[in-house]
Amino acid sequence: MDTKPELEERLRQLFKSANRFMLLMWRLGLGEMLNMAPDSVGRIMVLTHTGRKTGAKRQTPVNYAIMDGEVYCSAGFGSVADWYRNILKQPQVELWLPDGWWQGKAEDVSNHPRRGEILRAVLIASGFAATAFGSIDPHTANDEEIAAKTADYKLIRIHRTAACTGQGGPGDLAWIWPVATFVLLPLALRRRR
Numbered sequence: 001m002d003t004k005p006e007l008e009e010r011l012r013q014l015f016k017s018a019n020r021f022m023l024l025m026w027r028l029g030l031g032e033m034l035n036m037a038p039d040s041v042g043r044i045m046v047l048t049h050t051g052r053k054t055g056a057k058r059q060t061p062v063n064y065a066i067m068d069g070e071v072y073c074s075a076g077f078g079s080v081a082d083w084y085r086n087i088l089k090q091p092q093v094e095l096w097l098p099d100g101w102w103q104g105k106a107e108d109v110s111n112h113p114r115r116g117e118i119l120r121a122v123l124i125a126s127g128f129a130a131t132a133f134g135s136i137d138p139h140t141a142n143d144e145e146i147a148a149k150t151a152d153y154k155l156i157r158i159h160r161t162a163a164c165t166g167q168g169g170p171g172d173l174a175w176i177w178p179v180a181t182f183v184l185l186p187l188a189l190r191r192r193r
Contacts (some may be wrong), residue, residue: 022044027172038125039127046059047073047083047093048094049086050086052086063127064097065125070159070160071160075154076153084154087106091107095160101164101170108154109156110153118155120143123136124138
């Protein structure tokens with residue numbers, strides 16, 4: 001039987017695998033589609049951050065909520081999450097949201113006076129992920145239960161500073177759709193004959 005740290009590491013690896021798929025969907029221009037069912041799948045953005053050791057750009061899909069115009073997300077695995085440690089070292093980030101591509105500045109606000117309220121909104125915006133792995137049901141849990149179950153969670157606020165445009169943003173692989181159509185449509189039509 002797995003110990004709690006072993007189980008958490010397995011879950012982290014499972015999320016990392018799912019993150020590759022989510023990132024590909026955003027790169028193919030399907031980010032808005034991923035956010036069409038927030039109650040079940042959740043609200044998903046891509047956070048571009050700088051590796052604290054390598055200096056390389058990294059991208060991580062994370063669940064988020066917007067409150068009072070600010071973007072909030074949570075490192076559910078706490079301070080061991082690589083992206084969380086990266087933004088502590090270099091808080092300048094980029095966000096891919098359904099409404100656009102943004103530059104921003106990330107800040108740990110785990111001690112925010114409205115932590116419970118904000119974290120509940122982020123957990124609700126996580127869709128099935130908040131309840132699927134034994135965490136908590138943010139719809140029915142009271143404030144004390146949320147505080148107890150999420151004590152290790154890190155709460156991050158991202159202040160959007162400027163809109164981004166140009167190469168390297170969401171949909172950078174969307175060119176695949178017309179090429180695939182151009183190649184596959186004649187094949188499909190030929191088979192029908």
